[in-house]
Amino acid sequence: MTSAPMTELDGLPLLAGLSHDQRAALAGIARHEDYEPGARLFEEGRLADRCWVVTAGCAVVDTDIPGRGRTVVQSVGPGELLGWSWLVPPYRWHFGASIAAPTSAVVVDALDLRRLADADPVLGYRMSRILVEALLNRLQATRIRLLDLYRHPDGD
């Protein structure tokens, strides 16, 4: 585990809406982490205290279904944000997550992020915009998946 270098944050399209100084402030509370396949990031019901921006590799969000075991519901790849439950009380993970392939990520502790946003409302506002945009993209992608577009059609 090392602190996240500025170049790593500068290379994230997700953070393009932040100024250099704001990314530097974020870098001050972020760290770089590497994970091996199978590493468990969090468990359903546990305290949601971190978020990840995957920079390489792949993490998966999953849940346990009786009779089916652990079932993957979503992949999170390079440039994407993993972990939302730290945003709102009761700060508990709704799903679990693990690593599917050798993965690198920028990791931020939720408490540090909330403190940073409280101390600098302009940065907090911009961070909120970034999070809302990412959430909206995830919501819309989930809706598209609900359409089951590739299902077998009915006839010629």
Added chain:
Amino acid sequence: MATDPWLPVAHRVRRRRVETKDSATLVLAPVADRLPVFRPGQFAMLYAHGIGEVPISISDIPAGGVLVHTIRAVGAVSRALHSAEPGAVLGVRGPFGTAWDVDRAEGGDLLLVAGGIGLAPLRPALRHALEHRSSYRRVTLVVGARTPSDLLYDDELRHWDSLADVDVVVTVDHAADGWTGRVGVVTEPLASIPLDATRTTAMLCGPEPMMRYCARTLLGRGVPDEGVQVSLERNMQCGTGVCGHCQLGPLLLCRDGPVVDLPVATPLMLVKEL
């Protein structure tokens, strides 16, 4: 060379490969006359004797007049074609319609986005790009399917993924046991893959809503709309722009499509029941 677009030309099924539970690829060899050479994105009218005719995109263009079509069994005609065994004789008319403009992408990045059976019409474009690899910068293939077992051309996907000069992203809506790839819709990797937006030519093929959402994602990333091509489907019957069954607004898709530039397609895709 057969030149009458109305006359089905006999082709014999040389090989049949099962792709998924409802899709198979047929390799068709001309019995006598050959059809003109197809271009990536064009389609043929395949005729199952005594049953009927449906449009099927070309999914590979080998030499010698051989045609390759991947067929999904969804109705009486396509079920008959899908189940045709080696030795069976089918009627083929074509080539029909517009092609992927692979030349326009030269010198820039090429992004191919396929959903479901939509990989079949894009495969010749990818093969063209690989055969002329130095003419393109980054080549990226993004493939979406319902489940891992619904993926077409699984061995080729692995081969393309092994190539150092092609980026392949495969994602499925629903994972299965043992699946270690991505889970999610194709729009999600599009939002984060490396992209030199203004130098990208994107070719989209799949269900129309998928193409709309993919196009929006790409436009949101700065890809100009004239840099996006889509493949549209309607009820193609004659293949020659005469019968009007495939009309989509001002277009007759058997003649003016299936490949259409996004600025032309967007207003048409937004009209309900057009």
